[in-house]
Amino acid sequence: MAQNKLLTIVIPTYNRSKKLTRLLAHLETEIKGNEHFVDVLITDNHSTDGTDQAIQEFLERNMDWQVIRHPSNMGMDRNFLAGFQNSKTRYFWVFGDDDLPREGLIRLIVAFLQNDHPTLLYLHSQWVDEVETCKLQPLLSIDPIWMRAEDYARELNIWTTFLSAWIVDSCALEESGVD
Secondary structure, three states: OOOOOOEEEEEEEOOOHHHHHHHHHHHHHHHOOOOOOEEEEEEEOOOOOOHHHHHHHHHHHOOOOEEEEOOOOOOHHHHHHHHHHHOOOOEEEEOOOOOOOOOOHHHHHHHHHHHHOOOEEEOOOOOOOOOOOOOOOOOOOOOOOOOOHHHHHHHHHHHHHOHHHEEEEHHHHHHHOOO
16 A cells, blocks of 8 residues: 555546546645545546546646556456556545546545545535536535445445445455455
């Protein structure tokens, strides 16, 4: 695991340069003050739309950020898996390249992970039609609800497929034998 780092934000991408650029610019702002706790890892599935140039601009300003650029399109599953396998922190968060975290969320998540050490953290999403033009109020707190696995599965139902909603304790996965 990365020394002193707690969370890796893994961003799988393929030919979504404009959306990825918007996300990375937002993350630069949101991570400020928590750089020593948060890693960013971009897994580029051999994009051909200028994504590699866009990523490079952010890497020049954010020396700790990393990118894995596949030599060919590996498919979505392998691209996601590369992020999980190359995360070196206790927690990883696979984040959609077309999503944006609410203002203040990363600071709150870092504090929550440090204090409460969950095995799995699910973040309820708030759907907006136009992410680019929507200005939601900054988050001031998160209110966790602790539940048993069975209750959790019943409660979430179809929402379990929302990519950017999951933060996972990789140590718990290793202990369970998941590779």
